[in-house]
Amino acid sequence: MTVSIGEIYEEVQPSDVAPEGGQIHGPRAGWKLALSSFVENRLAVAGAGIVVFFILFSFVGPLIYHTNQNSTNPINAFLPPSGAHLLGTDSNGFDELGRMMKGGQAALEIGFFASLIATVIGTLVGAVAGLLGGVVDAFLMRIVDVMLSIPLLFVILIVGDRYNGATVFSLSIIIGIFSWLVSARLVRGEVLSLRVRDFVFASRTMGASRRHLIYKHLIPNALGVVIVNITFQVADTINLLAILGFLGYGLNYPQVSWGDMLSNALNYLSDGYWWVVYPVGVCLVLVVMAFNFIGDALRDTVDVRLRRR
Amino acid sequence: MEPVLEINDLSTHIQLSRSVVQAVGNISMSIAPGETLGLVGESGCGKSMTGLSIMRLLPNGGKVVGGSIKLSGVELTKLSDADIRDVRGNEVAMIFQDSLTSLNPTMNIGRQIAEQVRKHRHVSRAEALERAAEALSIVGFPNSKERLDNFPHQLSGGQRQRVMIAIALSCDPKLLIADEPTTALDVTIQAQILGLLDDLKQRLGMAVLLVTHDMGVVAGRADRVNVMYAGRIVESAPTTELFTHMHHPYTQALLGSIPLLTQNRSERLFSIPGIPPDLTDPPPGCRFAPRCSRATDQCRTEEPALEPATNDHHFACWHPVDGPIVRTTIAVNGTAPAPAGAGEAEHSDAAPGAPETVAARNGSAAEPAFGARGWQSGEGDDRLLVVDDVVREYPVTSGVILQRKVASVKAVSGVSFTVGRGETFGLVGESGCGKTTLGKVIVGLEKADKGQVALRGTNVTGLRDRQLRRFRKDLQMMFQDPIASLDPRMRVGAILREPMKIQGIGTKRQQDKVIADLLGEVGLPANAVERFPHEFSGGQRQRIGLARALTLNPQVIVADEPVSALDVSIRSQVLNLMKRLQETHGITYIVISHDLAVVKFLADRIGVMYLGKLVEMGTGEDIYLRPVHHYTAGLIATVPEPDPMREKSKSEVGIKGELPSPVTPPSGCRFRTRCPAAQQICAEEEPPFRPFHPGHVAACHFPLQQPIDGGDPLAAQAGTAPTIAGS
Numbered sequence A: 001m002t003v004s005i006g007e008i009y010e011e012v013q014p015s016d017v018a019p020e021g022g023q024i025h026g027p028r029a030g031w032k033l034a035l036s037s038f039v040e041n042r043l044a045v046a047g048a049g050i051v052v053f054f055i056l057f058s059f060v061g062p063l064i065y066h067t068n069q070n071s072t073n074p075i076n077a078f079l080p081p082s083g084a085h086l087l088g089t090d091s092n093g094f095d096e097l098g099r100m101m102k103g104g105q106a107a108l109e110i111g112f113f114a115s116l117i118a119t120v121i122g123t124l125v126g127a128v129a130g131l132l133g134g135v136v137d138a139f140l141m142r143i144v145d146v147m148l149s150i151p152l153l154f155v156i157l158i159v160g161d162r163y164n165g166a167t168v169f170s171l172s173i174i175i176g177i178f179s180w181l182v183s184a185r186l187v188r189g190e191v192l193s194l195r196v197r198d199f200v201f202a203s204r205t206m207g208a209s210r211r212h213l214i215y216k217h218l219i220p221n222a223l224g225v226v227i228v229n230i231t232f233q234v235a236d237t238i239n240l241l242a243i244l245g246f247l248g249y250g251l252n253y254p255q256v257s258w259g260d261m262l263s264n265a266l267n268y269l270s271d272g273y274w275w276v277v278y279p280v281g282v283c284l285v286l287v288v289m290a291f292n293f294i295g296d297a298l299r300d301t302v303d304v305r306l307r308r309r
Numbered sequence B: 001m002e003p004v005l006e007i008n009d010l011s012t013h014i015q016l017s018r019s020v021v022q023a024v025g026n027i028s029m030s031i032a033p034g035e036t037l038g039l040v041g042e043s044g045c046g047k048s049m050t051g052l053s054i055m056r057l058l059p060n061g062g063k064v065v066g067g068s069i070k071l072s073g074v075e076l077t078k079l080s081d082a083d084i085r086d087v088r089g090n091e092v093a094m095i096f097q098d099s100l101t102s103l104n105p106t107m108n109i110g111r112q113i114a115e116q117v118r119k120h121r122h123v124s125r126a127e128a129l130e131r132a133a134e135a136l137s138i139v140g141f142p143n144s145k146e147r148l149d150n151f152p153h154q155l156s157g158g159q160r161q162r163v164m165i166a167i168a169l170s171c172d173p174k175l176l177i178a179d180e181p182t183t184a185l186d187v188t189i190q191a192q193i194l195g196l197l198d199d200l201k202q203r204l205g206m207a208v209l210l211v212t213h214d215m216g217v218v219a220g221r222a223d224r225v226n227v228m229y230a231g232r233i234v235e236s237a238p239t240t241e242l243f244t245h246m247h248h249p250y251t252q253a254l255l256g257s258i259p260l261l262t263q264n265r266s267e268r269l270f271s272i273p274g275i276p277p278d279l280t281d282p283p284p285g286c287r288f289a290p291r292c293s294r295a296t297d298q299c300r301t302e303e304p305a306l307e308p309a310t311n312d313h314h315f316a317c318w319h320p321v322d323g324p325i326v327r328t329t330i331a332v333n334g335t336a337p338a339p340a341g342a343g344e345a346e347h348s349d350a351a352p353g354a355p356e357t358v359a360a361r362n363g364s365a366a367e368p369a370f371g372a373r374g375w376q377s378g379e380g381d382d383r384l385l386v387v388d389d390v391v392r393e394y395p396v397t398s399g400v401i402l403q404r405k406v407a408s409v410k411a412v413s414g415v416s417f418t419v420g421r422g423e424t425f426g427l428v429g430e431s432g433c434g435k436t437t438l439g440k441v442i443v444g445l446e447k448a449d450k451g452q453v454a455l456r457g458t459n460v461t462g463l464r465d466r467q468l469r470r471f472r473k474d475l476q477m478m479f480q481d482p483i484a485s486l487d488p489r490m491r492v493g494a495i496l497r498e499p500m501k502i503q504g505i506g507t508k509r510q511q512d513k514v515i516a517d518l519l520g521e522v523g524l525p526a527n528a529v530e531r532f533p534h535e536f537s538g539g540q541r542q543r544i545g546l547a548r549a550l551t552l553n554p555q556v557i558v559a560d561e562p563v564s565a566l567d568v569s570i571r572s573q574v575l576n577l578m579k580r581l582q583e584t585h586g587i588t589y590i591v592i593s594h595d596l597a598v599v600k601f602l603a604d605r606i607g608v609m610y611l612g613k614l615v616e617m618g619t620g621e622d623i624y625l626r627p628v629h630h631y632t633a634g635l636i637a638t639v640p641e642p643d644p645m646r647e648k649s650k651s652e653v654g655i656k657g658e659l660p661s662p663v664t665p666p667s668g669c670r671f672r673t674r675c676p677a678a679q680q681i682c683a684e685e686e687p688p689f690r691p692f693h694p695g696h697v698a699a700c701h702f703p704l705q706q707p708i709d710g711g712d713p714l715a716a717q718a719g720t721a722p723t724i725a726g727s
């Protein structure tokens, strides 16, 4: 509550005792408020925990849990979980747990890279459209409309087919280039509303240049929306990656994604090789869910600050 | 007679995630049939929650935790949810402040009213529509049958509020709860709606609970008034009694801090120190104690109960006062303002129990009158700012990619005036009359399509970016919304440093010193620099806004509705501060407001705007005591004053009709569509400015007073006016 009782007017008490406008008793600094509201959200904390766990699992895990992920070994195919292979082996005799770590690396890397690309393009386009307005804005937004009406999956399938398989790098770029639309719209909306806010006008009456307005007011204030959007974008990308893998357009051997693993494994589900299906499936669901939780909580945090303003 | 509504010891709490807001605490009240009970108080005091408790429409977490609400003897708190739905809209109806969000935008208004009828009455669709048309004609829609097909967005704010009233009345409720029914409307429309409510109440014999923060509104409309503070009713009395013989120090202080039209403006406003308590943790004892000048230890520990003083006058206070604060006022019938401190007090029966009068506090007899320089001024420096024939039109475009200009909104159409150094010029007018646009043109936030704004003889509107930037430091602005005008991601230190940084003034150390000095001047603690805007209260934020406007030591500050967003008790603090800073810094203010009393309190001279044009200009006394233009006169008649005697003696609706569209303003005199004296020539010829007193000019063909013979408007302005457009 931004309420204080100590606001004492100078005519009642001399001004050297208490300032006339009163002491400040409001909630503390913005990021602390934001952090506390984030931490209060159990799901968000769980989500953050899951993400940290999977980052460690995928990148640090292989250093501890050494497995051979380079050469197939049909003799070892479909070994059930044991001391040597904690989650058994798959149809090629790869250690399932080690493979999941490798798949996790791909998922997280592509998730982050693609979102980064999408966000950078989206923020730029959105900011330019929002700032310049007029014909430029109308033109850019029509492009966005048109592109939004093309199913992203088709495009990626066609492009993927043409280039015959993909690497982490190429998939990141392809997904990134085609998923900046939503962030462009978001940022544009934000910039449009920020641009006519009184604090921007105030800055202009001081003689601020356009540059100053962009760097000091527009970007810091639009950042919240952008960051929230990144988390959702990561979740979407990981999902998309899984779908691609599942459809057989995943990463090229020897790289592997969870989607590849799933599509492969589903053939053997009826044979009782549960360990090649469920653990991967659970990982995928957990990670996507975790990013969504974080995104939701961040959005609430940004909103709380909006409400407090 | 049995009361329609009887509330006993009602308490309502709202559960938040970590605390409980004690929004309404142990209140009791009753309303008789045909009676209007006013419920007044500052924002957050629990007025709305009281109304919502009756309707059982509390926000999430809200719950009536004790007491009873009886409607014609039926206990509402015990009813099931289904039963209360039957009562809602049928026996008790409610209208809200925001008519746009209360109406369904996708349904025409005929259906919306008819649905309400069919919810509670077993009638056919056709009958319900019949009833809807009837209700619409009752609330003042001519040819109401055709109006049934209108959608909410096709109606103006005032018309939408009429529709809300029609919906509320469609089932003949016994009780109407009106929560700030006119706060979002212009004064002229407000007067129409309040008049309508009064009239309907009498015709239909229902009881009305009028919830408002505006003392002027209750003064004219309520039979009895309950004053709420921090969730409690602190005083309850018949209206006239409350305004003239209040016993609670809060009531007294609240009324004392409202600027009056009759106010002697050289006097400071009374102001209540501090802000209302946090209702999640109200102080023990009397809730007003932290801000009360009469508080004793008893007040701080024991809570006073609402006790009767006389049969129908109750108050809750250990050390009651008797009657209002004495203020010096201008003599309403004469022409000369009464001298400060010596003038006849309007409420001369000021009581011994009153706290020291404002005059005594400030020693105002010894202080020079604020703005004593007045409008009369010689040459040179006194023409600090010249606004000459400024025109600003916003294009209305259509088409998605090729945006063709199809029409234009005539926001400002040829406005001219001059302001001298250290003077305060006020601009009043209804919303949409172009006040804010004009303010933005003056500080260079908007380009003028025609005309110029000259500061110290330099045409600012003609300047290119870089030169303009240098001039901008002399033209600063103070904004209406103290929250929106401060960047939420910047600390107060950075906010105050920003102007100096942009202008490249001073070293970091020098800037720090300026910031520290400014904070002291506007009455904020030094540790404010590390805080973010959301950590401050509304009044504190407005102080920051004022400090920022002062950072560059500007010559002119344009204050756009500087106190509209603030509560009454905080408002007077900021108004006093603005005046004090003007004296110490020699600033020239241009104060823009829809509130005539605020403008009159601050300004040496006032310009009245109507639909993009100035229609009258003169001193506050000229405007208030001797208005010449029919619009000014109508405006003054509609402004609700916190004085029941004056309010109740006012004639009916002051100005008829609604503001015409600024896209196609009326020809000739723009006010002619609503003017009682309009004649043929008003439509054909635009009236020229003519002088009526020295410095008092107005543009009307049939003015309310005789102009000075053969007067030349330019001469009348003591040679300070530039050519006046359209004359």
Ligand SMILES: Nc1ncnc2c1ncn2[C@@H]1O[C@H](COP(=O)(O)OP(=O)(O)OP(=O)(O)O)[C@@H](O)[C@H]1O
Binding pocket: B014, B016, B021, B022, B023, B041, B042, B043, B044, B045, B046, B047, B048, B049, B050, B059, B060, B213, B279
């Ligand atoms: N939805 C809500 N959630 C939590 N607290 C609320 C909510 N609405 C109101 N309150 C709190 O309840 C108290 C009473 O609020 P209420 O709206 O009744 O005040 P009011 O007198 O109508 O003020 P205003 O003049 O601003 O309309 C305040 O402390 C307010 O902060």
Ligand code: SF4
Binding pocket: B248, B249, B250, B286, B287, B288, B289, B290, B292, B293, B294, B295, B296, B299, B300, B304, B316, B317, B318, B319, B320
């Ligand atoms: S009880 Fe005491 S603190 Fe409360 S209003 Fe009365 S005098 Fe002031």
Ligand code: SF4
Binding pocket: B629, B630, B631, B669, B670, B671, B672, B673, B675, B676, B677, B678, B679, B682, B687, B699, B700, B701, B702, B703
């Ligand atoms: S000029 Fe005519 S219409 Fe305008 S205010 Fe005067 S009398 Fe009324």
Ligand SMILES: [Mg+2]
Binding pocket: B047, B048, B049, B179, B180
């Ligand atoms: Mg309210």
